[in-house]
Amino acid sequence: MPLVVQKFGGTSVADAERIQAVADHVARTRRAGSDVVVVVSAMGKTTDELVRLAGEVSSTQPPRELDVLLSSGERISMSLLCMALADLGVEGVSFTGSQAGIVTDTEHTRAKILEVRGDRLREVLARGGVPVVAGFQGVSTARDITTLGRGGSDTTAVALAAALGADECEIYTDVTGVFSADPRVVPEAHRLARVSFEEMLEVAATGGRVLALRSVEFARNHHVPLHVRSSFTWEPGTRVDEEDPAMEQAVVTAVTHDTSEAKVTVAGVPDRPGLAALLFRALADRGVNVDMIVQNTSAHGTTDISFTVPSGDLPTSTEVAESLVGELGAAGVSSDAGVARVSLVGAGMKTHPGVTALMFETLAGAGINIEMISTSSIRISCMVRAERVDEAVRLLHAAFGLG
Ligand code: ADP
Ligand code: ASP
Ligand code: MG
Numbered sequence: 001m002p003l004v005v006q007k008f009g010g011t012s013v014a015d016a017e018r019i020q021a022v023a024d025h026v027a028r029t030r031r032a033g034s035d036v037v038v039v040v041s042a043m044g045k046t047t048d049e050l051v052r053l054a055g056e057v058s059s060t061q062p063p064r065e066l067d068v069l070l071s072s073g074e075r076i077s078m079s080l081l082c083m084a085l086a087d088l089g090v091e092g093v094s095f096t097g098s099q100a101g102i103v104t105d106t107e108h109t110r111a112k113i114l115e116v117r118g119d120r121l122r123e124v125l126a127r128g129g130v131p132v133v134a135g136f137q138g139v140s141t142a143r144d145i146t147t148l149g150r151g152g153s154d155t156t157a158v159a160l161a162a163a164l165g166a167d168e169c170e171i172y173t174d175v176t177g178v179f180s181a182d183p184r185v186v187p188e189a190h191r192l193a194r195v196s197f198e199e200m201l202e203v204a205a206t207g208g209r210v211l212a213l214r215s216v217e218f219a220r221n222h223h224v225p226l227h228v229r230s231s232f233t234w235e236p237g238t239r240v241d242e243e244d245p246a247m248e249q250a251v252v253t254a255v256t257h258d259t260s261e262a263k264v265t266v267a268g269v270p271d272r273p274g275l276a277a278l279l280f281r282a283l284a285d286r287g288v289n290v291d292m293i294v295q296n297t298s299a300h301g302t303t304d305i306s307f308t309v310p311s312g313d314l315p316t317s318t319e320v321a322e323s324l325v326g327e328l329g330a331a332g333v334s335s336d337a338g339v340a341r342v343s344l345v346g347a348g349m350k351t352h353p354g355v356t357a358l359m360f361e362t363l364a365g366a367g368i369n370i371e372m373i374s375t376s377s378i379r380i381s382c383m384v385r386a387e388r389v390d391e392a393v394r395l396l397h398a399a400f401g402l403g
């Protein structure tokens with residue numbers, strides 16, 4: 001019997017009616033002859049609400065306790081869905097991440113999955129039931145509850161699909177698939193029928209939150225085909241899979257944007273070997289994930305180094321940089337939370353010159369200043385002022401004929 005993992009995001013289980021609609025869909029899939037493992041997110045904005053509550057109660061928020069709190073949202077959805085399934089004559093059996101055998105490292109609030117045991121899920125499948133697993137969570141090697149970072153239910157779903165050898169992993173959400181830009185920002189964006197893992201990795205890494213980055217990495221590494229689709233219309237959506245060498249690659253597939261990063265600048269760093277290493281080692285040791293880095297050409301023997309970090313890491317990063325000003329012999333540190341990134345992603349840009357030029361011309365035409373630039377072989381990103389990023393996305397989407 002084919003096995004499919006079906007993941008339902010927060011909006012897909014936002015209220016009683018939505019949960020019943022999901023139960024109905026799961027029951028139909030089961031009756032059509034597939035084994036199903038379900039992964040659920042917390043209902044609606046529950047996780048945001050829990051984060052807010054933690055912030056009201058505590059300024060220290062011990063990470064272990066925060067994870068216990070955040071993991072509770074998904075437990076509500078999984079039990080309610082199993083009840084709705086029972087009404088339809090389907091045996092749904094709920095499992096927390098820990099019960100499902102999802103073992104993680106000990107990095108609270110951003111734990112990585114180390115192993116998926118899944119024996120209890122196989123037992124339920126063997127007797128014809130439907131395991132319903134709480135997304136976004138696991139149990140650490142120190143036996144504490146962990147969460148996988150925001151959007152982590154996608155990662156749970158793909159990890160289970162890989163571990164159980166599922167034929168496909170379906171990600172049900174509030175849009176009909178992966179679009180050429182965030183449809184909330186660009187109403188004329190179009191749905192992509194197919195996206196390669198490589199392109200999807202770039203989309204997810206640059207703000208296209210429709211799939212969590214780690215879930216795409218997992219899918220690519222374990223060859224799990226994904227199908228992103230809507231739980232409101234149930235129509236076929238976007239297939240995310242290996243690149244098809246027979247297909248002509250679009251020069252630009254999608255425009256993405258990300259407002260979740262901030263910029264730190266260390267000014268007047270002497271132009272000597274070892275100083276950048278010192279700074280970025282110190283940041284790494286504090287667990288900061290540095291993204292873009294720009295070092296200006298040196299003038300009079302000194303240079304400015306700017307880099308971006310997730311906004312949440314801005315205080316730590318600034319503190320680390322400031323603590324090193326003396327040792328670096330730098331002039332000072334400044335931080336800037338008002339930046340945002342706009343990116344173009346497309347596998348065809350490898351072989352098509354002129355993409356960068358048109359991108360810069362488009363931004364220049366609107367007087368949008370580019371503060372930093374970074375590229376990969378299939379992506380170009382520019383840092384711009386946050387208040388102009390939506391406009392930048394719309395202009396680029398039109399300039400590259402994606403509408
Ligand atoms: P879920 O709760 O189902 O996990 P998310 O909110 O995490 O849903 O992801 C879906 C959202 O991702 C959409 O509502 C959409 O606004 C946003 N999004 C951003 N970029 C894209 C894109 N390129 N294609 C589709 N959706 C996108
Ligand atoms: N509920 C978690 C979040 O909001 C995980 C998820 O939905 O994927 O981030
Ligand atoms: Mg999501």
